[in-house]
Amino acid sequence: MYRYDEFDRSFVNARVAQFSDQVERRLAGEITEDQFKPLRLMNGVYLQLHAYMLRIAVPYGTLNGRQMRKLAHVARTYDKGYGHFTTRQNIQFNWPALSDIPAILEELASVEMHAIQTSGNCIRNVTADHFAGAAADEVADPRPYAEILRQWSSVHPEFSYLPRKFKIAVTGAGRDRAAIQVHDIGLHLKKDADGRLGFAVYVGGGQGRTPMIAKKIRDFLPEEDLLSYTTAIVRVYNLHGRRDNKFKARIKILVHETGTEELTKQIEAEFAALRDGELKLPDKDIRAIETYFAPPPLTPRPEGDDAVRLARLDSKDFADWLGQNVTTHKHADYAAVTISLKAIGEAPGDATDQQMEAVAALAEQYGFDEIRVSHEQNLVLPHVARADLKAVYDRLVETGLATANSNLISDIIACPGLDYCALANARSIPVAQEISRRFASLERQREIGELKLKISGCINACGHHHVGHIGILGVEKKGSELYQITLGGSGDETSSIGEIVGRGFAPDAITDAVETVVETYLGLRNDPSERFIDAYRRVGPAPFKEALYGREARAA
């Protein structure tokens, strides 16, 4: 994993000192709120309903045990004993005092973490496939490139005041687990016919008020051109992106209004001027960064097959968990483990300090000290010997982290919503909790099969509802909460934006409505292998509309 060099260290320390001074001056009344607010936002500090909120970057979702322990320590010492992992692979603390934030940032800097560029109109934390470096279907680890982008974009003088925030995602596998087509820039790392590494480049995807699927503007960009090409894109956006209207300021609107062809032309022209300049990545630099992400020493552990076979016979719960939360690894003796932060009835993405400590200990003992945060708000141990799976599972059971629901209906993404968020129109967490309780039976969930349910408390769509197979959007109508259902969204390599199925549902009716949708699907699928999303794409919205509204529509 990447280690700070002298430059990184002094840069982060300097920023901590600078922001600490700014906080001190604000508390002393020497600077006004109007002066301070943009400064605190650049350092990840928001003001929410109950308190300040601190968002800490987890670059491309990768962290080690020491860092996770530090997060647990922050939760315990400065917050209320828990943290919230987000769809941006970051973590948020909901209750820090402003006066404590300098101390928190200093603690984080001691483990090479910070909160820089987790807010504001800049290039945000670059996200990546949470199985990067482990996935069997991967061409190469995308994280070295995410790290190169992180270094290039950190306090980039030209790109610190963009028209709006800017999000980049990278995947190295054919199966897109990083939702790259709903990012401002999506990069798909692949090899050309000659075996050279490069990227398919997507631009202008996004969710929010105007959801759009990104357009592919390059089928193969050689790896050495990564920064020149990205610079060209962001430069064109910085010049022409709209600054007159916040709701039209993202690059997706520029792509839409300019047209993909014309915009690509502008980007290519800029790229032509840049490509042989100083941004060209020397091969030795890429390879040097790559060494930080070299796979751990995965020694052969062939005893895993027998161990797993026996343990499986011994415990049905373990067998269920194995089937749902364990993913094939590049190395046949190893596996990637998804640690569900979606225990039945709990707030999606929340973890207590004790759970964080437990995950850190497992990573250190069994996982080569590597942990990932997934954009689906779970944690991942990417490299666990199959021979150790049962031991890992037993420890997860002890801390309430062994829910075997990865990719099932209770593996819900939900934003903080009106329980915390100052921008929210409706609550998300209680809706997620109730749906999770309704579908608590694992047997029933497995019968339903893969189903991605995602909930946002307002149109900003932090809960990714647009790309949920079933999406739920909370709105405020006449002072009350109302929930709109969208169907058919997807955030993988076949991305699509869900369609609103009809009028919304009151809080006490939304779970029933979801159940109606699920039952309708079960009734019409060809066979159990036809997933919800595939069935929806085959039959369209009509049967679901009929089931949800038909009777009453006919009565009216």
Add this chain to the structure above:
Amino acid sequence: MKILTANRLHDGEAVWFGTNGHWNEALAGAAIAVDDETVTALKRIGAEAFENNQVVDVELIDVELADGQILPKRLRERIRAAGPTNRNDLGKQARPAISRAA
């Protein structure tokens, strides 16, 4: 009917301006404005407290009286006054002495 609310600068705690002339951590006991004159007075108090760096995000919110208790009209403000609805152990609701104080 309106009351004045904000978040305290140094720790972000939600506070309401009370009849006791202080920014209180509980909504109960908030000073209620019922006409233009009292609304203007509250506004001025809010603006001054913001200028003095006591509080941020100052807002006048609509409330009604239910059984003699002040009840914000919007759910958002009811949640601010109590805490997250999914965690009774957090926020004001976890500190009954505070949330009931006049």
